[in-house]
Amino acid sequence: MVHPTAIIHPGARLGEQVRIGPFAVIGEHVSLGDRTIVGPHAVIEGRTQIGCDNHIFQFASVGAIPQDLKFRGEETYLRIGDGNIIREFVTIHLGTESGGGYTLIGDGNLFMAYCHVAHDCQVGNRVIMANGSTLAGHVEVQDHAILGGLSAIHQFARVGAHVMVSGGAMVNQDIPPYTIAQGDRARTVGLNLVGLKRRGFTEETISAIKLAYRLVFRSGLRLEEALARVVTEVGEIPEVVSFVEFIRKSQRGIAR
Incomplete structure (x- = not known):
């Protein structure tokens, strides 16, 4: 009509x-x-x-x-x-x-x-x-991402799959998949575990993502060293492969 x-x-x-x-x-x-x-x-x-x-x-x-x-x-x-x-x-x-x-x-x-x-x-x-x-x-926003109210993403930045960007966040660097970002300027503050569980990620996959996250964001290692360890320890998990590839392709740097 x-x-x-x-x-x-x-x-x-x-x-x-x-x-x-x-x-x-x-x-x-x-x-x-x-x-x-x-x-x-x-x-x-x-x-x-x-x-x-x-x-x-x-x-x-x-x-x-x-x-x-x-x-x-x-x-x-x-x-x-x-x-x-x-x-x-x-x-x-x-x-x-x-x-x-x-x-x-x-x-x-x-x-x-x-x-x-x-x-x-x-x-x-x-x-x-x-x-x-x-x-x-x-800007690139990948599948299943959620952007909170009044958040803003800087030109050429990327938001990974299954990311949760908190309301009011100002994102000027890439946000890796499966994470939560908040603040001005936004930083990655944890994993979007609730979202991953809701979307049917297995416990094995979530455990691998947790290890990858800890190595990159909490270990104090240089980024390339941390990624090398991720690949060695859980690099066979497809979701971890996506996580590593996203970070390695970053042009603006990742928010951590």
Whole structure:
């Protein structure tokens, strides 16, 4: 159902059973997947592809041009997967040419009211961004991460899988997977054990992650020495492999 007051460009592509509310605006290069709902006064523009079963609430702005002074109207894109919830006043921007051209969002994410996802960000699957949390440009947030209300992630920083970022945290370095970060500037303060148990991690895996965490964050060893010991002692566990790889790929350094 499309409300008669909605403004939909003839070039927009709408899937089956799409619902668009009063005074919503859908731009020329927008594609909406099956059963997606767009609320009143929402604006979806730019070269934006949105998958199936998404719910975009009233007053959201999706696919606007990036807040980057270098942007000159290049053809850049926003891709959003399936089953996402985008609440009131959320803003999600297109990518930039220098950042690869794409802002990418996976499946099953919840963006609570007033969240911001800037240009060239990559958000995985089942991520929760609580009210007012903000991603600067080029940020990566991996699967199952939770960002507390009013937290902010510095440009080019990464948040690992299953991380819990506390409300109000200011994150300016990478947060390794499975951990909890808090403060200004945010530091890693422990493991997200409650989250790991809720998501079905085995006791063996959790024990291996605990050892890896202690070696990296509590042993006093230099980082490379600590990682070498992690690989020697529990390096066969896939989740530990991800932990080590994340840290070794860090460009901004890890928050510890």
